[in-house]
Structure formats: C-alpha cells, structure tokens
Amino acid sequence: MYEFVRSEGIYLYDEEDKAYIDLISGIAVNNIGHCNPDVIKAIKGQVDKYSHQMVYGEYVVHPQVELAKTLTQYLPSNLQSFYFLNSGSEAIEGAMKLVKKYTGRSKIVAMRNAYHGSTSGSLSMMSDEYYSGAFKPLLPNIYFMDYNDLDSVDTIDKSTAAVFIEPIQAEIGYLPATHEFLKAIREKCNKTGTLLVFDEIQTGIGRTGKLFAFEHYDIIPDVLVSAKALGGGMPIGAFISSSEIMKSIEDNPILGHITTFGGHPVCCAAGNAAIKYIYKHELLNSISKKEDLFRALLVHPKIKKISGIGLMLSIELDNFEEVERTMKRCIDRGVIVDWFLYNTNCLRISPPLIITKTEIQTVCKTILESLD
Numbered sequence: 001m002y003e004f005v006r007s008e009g010i011y012l013y014d015e016e017d018k019a020y021i022d023l024i025s026g027i028a029v030n031n032i033g034h035c036n037p038d039v040i041k042a043i044k045g046q047v048d049k050y051s052h053q054m055v056y057g058e059y060v061v062h063p064q065v066e067l068a069k070t071l072t073q074y075l076p077s078n079l080q081s082f083y084f085l086n087s088g089s090e091a092i093e094g095a096m097k098l099v100k101k102y103t104g105r106s107k108i109v110a111m112r113n114a115y116h117g118s119t120s121g122s123l124s125m126m127s128d129e130y131y132s133g134a135f136k137p138l139l140p141n142i143y144f145m146d147y148n149d150l151d152s153v154d155t156i157d158k159s160t161a162a163v164f165i166e167p168i169q170a171e172i173g174y175l176p177a178t179h180e181f182l183k184a185i186r187e188k189c190n191k192t193g194t195l196l197v198f199d200e201i202q203t204g205i206g207r208t209g210k211l212f213a214f215e216h217y218d219i220i221p222d223v224l225v226s227a228k229a230l231g232g233g234m235p236i237g238a239f240i241s242s243s244e245i246m247k248s249i250e251d252n253p254i255l256g257h258i259t260t261f262g263g264h265p266v267c268c269a270a271g272n273a274a275i276k277y278i279y280k281h282e283l284l285n286s287i288s289k290k291e292d293l294f295r296a297l298l299v300h301p302k303i304k305k306i307s308g309i310g311l312m313l314s315i316e317l318d319n320f321e322e323v324e325r326t327m328k329r330c331i332d333r334g335v336i337v338d339w340f341l342y343n344t345n346c347l348r349i350s351p352p353l354i355i356t357k358t359e360i361q362t363v364c365k366t367i368l369e370s371l372d
C-alpha cells in the first residue's frame with residue numbers, strides 16, 4: 001500500500017520523500033495540479049472570513065456569486081443559472097429532480113455503460129446489474145440507450161423528461177460520442193420536449209482542451225452537470241441551466257432541493273481561483289498539443305489503441321493482467337496510472353493539465369518500459 005504525505009503540482013510524495021507523478025489527478029480532480037498556490041491563497045482568505053452560512057437563499061453567499069460570475073463568462077446564454085452542491089452524485093440527483101419538476105414527466109433515458117454516481121438515483125442510471133443489482137429497488141422508469149447507436153434514439157419519446165449523457169463516456173474507456181449521435185439526440189429532444197442533460201463531471205474544467213466538452217460539438221445541453229475539478233481540489237458539484245428551468249424547483253414545494261453545505265464558501269473560493277488560473281495561464285490552448293505528444297510517444301506492440309480527447313486518454317492493452325502488471329510497474333517507477341470500471345483492458349491517463357512536455361516525455365518512457 002502506498003501512502004502520500006504531501007503533494008505539489010503533478011507530484012505526490014511518500015514518507016521517504018520519493019516523488020510519484022500523478023497521471024490520474026485523483027480522478028480528474030486536480031486539473032491545475034496539487035497545492036496550487038492561487039487555490040491555497042483563496043482557501044486561506046475565505047477561511048479567515050467565514051466558512052459556513054445558511055445556504056437556502058436567505059443570504060447572499062458571496063463566494064458562490066463570484067464562482068457563478070466567473071463561469072457565466074464562459075457559458076452560453078441558456079446556462080447561466082447555478083445550483084451548487086457537494087459532489088457529482090448529488091449534482092446528478094438534483095438534475096434528476098429538476099428535469100422531472102420542469103417537464104412534469106418521470107421517464108429518464110440514460111446510456112448503457114454510463115457512470116453518474118453512487119447514490120440511489122444516480123445508481124438507477126447504471127445499466128450494469130453487477131454494480132446496481134444489490135441495491136434494488138432503485139428508481140423506476142429509467143430506460144437505456146446504446147451509446148453512439150443512432151437506432152436507439154427511438155427510446156426518447158414525448159413521455160421522456162430528460163436524456164442523461166456523458167459527451168465522452170468515461171468508465172467504458174474514454175469513448176467520445178460521435179457528432180451524429182449527439183445531433184440526433186438533440187433533435188429528438190427538441191421534437192419531444194425532452195431536456196438534454198450533459199454529465200460533464202469528468203470531462204469538464206478543461207480536461208478535453210475546452211472548459212466543457214460540449215464545446216467540441218455544435219450542441220448545447222439544457223442542463224450541464226459539473227463537479228470534480230470544479231472545486232480546484234475541494235468538494236463541490238453544480239447543476240446549471242437556464243433560469244426558466246431552474247425556477248421550477250423554487251416552489252411547490254418550496255426548497256425543492258436543499259443541502260446544508262451545498263456550494264460551501266471555501267470550496268467556491270477555491271473553485272473560482274482554479275478556473276481563473278486556467279484562463280490566466282491559457283492552459284486550454286496547450287491541451288491538444290499535449291494529447292498529440294502522448295499519442296506520438298505511446299507507440300508499443302502491446303498498445304492496441306488509444307482513445308479519448310485531450311488529457312483524457314485510454315490505452316488499450318490485451319487484457320486486465322497486462323493492465324494490472326503495467327500499473328504496478330509504473331507505480332514502482334514513480335508514475336501513477338489507473339484502470340476503468342467497465343473496461344478492464346484499458347489504462348487510464350488523465351494528468352493535471354499543467355503537465356509539461358518534458359514531464360510527458362518522462363512518463364511515456366516509464367509507461368513503455370513498464371510494458372516491455
């Protein structure tokens with residue numbers, strides 16, 4: 001078992017001060033690296049002012065407003081209303097309630113092999129019985145589509161409240177949606193009055209080279225769900241929509257969704273600093289070049305395929321034994337990689353976005369040596 005006692009940038013350090021390069025950002029959280037000085041300053045500054053206030057709308061919680069203001073600069077006009085919570089799963093739960101309340105419908109369509117979280121509602125959208133079966137009964141009226149299968153778009157009809165989809169399906173091994181598939185879903189949603197919800201919990205906050213992955217497609221969701229890197233390393237989640245949609249959970253009943261710590265001031269301050277850091281250092285511009293470098297260097301007879309977009313890459317090997325052996329050899333050599341929930345033949349690479357060209361060369365050399 002490894003234990004890390006401190007961290008800085010892309011490095012984690014054990015008790016003997018041996019450095020390990022974090023190639024998974026724990027997972028897709030530390031996008032601007034560990035212990036980022038701007039984030040630390042923001043956290044300390046906020047803790048000195050206040051750490052908690054009631055968040056049910058009675059008071060203005062300034063760090064929430066500041067984080068929302070920063071995000072609105074980079075989001076389209078229909079995604080300007082924010083509900084901050086504590087985690088990705090909770091943000092998905094809130095979004096599930098929002099779409100039902102707004103449409104007055106209860107049917108939800110999700111994708112096979114999606115991962116939306118571990119609470120009962122989010123788990124209901126997990127098609128794999130191995131993970132969800134033991135916790136039944138879960139939510140009724142959830143239907144599944146096959147990812148990137150145009151025929152399965154027929155699953156969406158006039159009784160569907162929403163379609164939940166990750167634009168790059170994460171746990172099957174970073175599989176991007178095709179443009180045609182997302183376009184067909186968007187059109188069917190428009191036709192049937194169904195809301196389109198993008199789960200960008202893992203793809204968001206710069207991971208693919210855009211602030212959110214939907215920007216790679218000519219498609220805008222009705223509801224956007226974010227978490228993980230949104231807090232710059234601190235726990236936070238959000239669902240984001242138009243104010244018209246968001247207003248539907250304001251009343252009848254009042255307090256349609258509440259959570260004591262949602263949008264915690266310290267987490268919002270950290271998140272705001274993290275997003276500002278991404279733009280101040282123009283990190284998004286460097287991501288596709290870094291992706292190209294990974295793809296160019298990771299050539300080996302044992303690598304069957306590399307999929308993903310930006311710094312969200314999956315390396316396909318022959319089988320799980322090969323994946324496990326490579327993971328172990330990598331960590332022994334000071335590089336942390338990981339596997340995927342539903343695709344055990346693939347190695348996960350999702351480093352902090354701040355990783356440099358030289359560091360990419362170093363880690364690729366280690367991965368190739370570990371494969372030999």
Ligand SMILES: Cc1ncc(COP(=O)(O)O)c(C=O)c1O
Nearest residue numbers: 087088089115116117201202227
């Ligand atoms: C795409 C996606 N959705 C939802 C979640 C759940 O987020 P959390 O673990 O913060 O509850 C995750 C977490 O891995 C995720 O990757």
